[in-house]
Amino acid sequence: MKKLKPLIEKLKAWRITIGTAGALGLFAAGIIFWGGFNTVLEATNKEEFCISCHEMRENVYREYKETIHYTNRTGVRATCPDCHVPKDWSHKIIRKIQASKEVWGKLTGSIDTPEKFNAKRAQLAQNEWARMKATDSRECRNCHNFEYMDFGEQGRRAMKMHAEAQSQGKTCIDCHKGIAHALPPIDQNIGHQNDNAIVLPHGEAPDKNPLDKPQSPDATPPK
């Protein structure tokens, strides 16, 4: 028993050392992990990363290059993550986890040919619209804000519609679909063209949908 006592003492001392070392080690690992994690997060939040996949580069990127968010008078750009990835940390993480679906899509080749992409585009666009509608176009509002828009500087049509939008509680994506990419087939209620394709919601309240309103006598196209 007496022989054991020093051993126990030693163990106790070790425990403290091990404990301290362990804690320090974990702390260091944490820093490295955390740093690494955020570095990865940073790296995957760049346009170069998005267009490293040909699925993104050959379709949506090409179209986006023709639009105002790629080139404009002032040279201020909005890149892919600006519109598609939330800025604040917790929403960003959630979006990143959702985006693992894209890695799966890449592996299974869900949109790896133009034909497959076109066939799936309506679905992808609708996902994105639903997301933006649910967040009140949060990503657009990171850069644009009704409060600071000088309506007087805007065109006649924008001025009128933005005033209405504000009073009716509409959000950017209600009216600005297709702002950065070409749209999938849309049924525009103009006859045979794209009959039965998806319709473009414009943020109407269900009872205010213009198609449900009784039409005035002169508002029926000829049969």
Place this chain on the structure above:
Amino acid sequence: MMNRVLTALLTTLLICSLPFIASAQILEGASEIPAEAKSQADMFRIERDQAPIARNYLQQPPLIPHAVKGYTITKNFNKCLDCHSWARYSETGATKVSLTHFKDREGKELNSISPLRYFCTQCHVPQYNAQPFVKNTFAPVTTMQKGK
């Protein structure tokens, strides 16, 4: 004999010098176009949104009184009709396309936008702040003149 040699010699000379003559001509042609001329294409700007522009004659396709940048017309989607269609005009405040846009070339009434009228910018054009190169005395037809 001497003649033949001479002809052969002259022909060879001519053939050999052809590329030089040609390139000299190209250079001469190039020097006639001043370098700045390239930028002329982008000199004019599209006019700001305005009220509908008065028409000058009957059956004139009205001029587009607003910006059209980024408005694409594809098989999938016609941006113009997103505002000008019968389903959308009342909400957007745009003029709805008239009945003639539902007629085929035989004048038969269709119940959809005529393929003849799908590509709006074939007939309707936006306005730039460019002055006419040549003065002209064009006047609108009397029925279109205001206050007469």
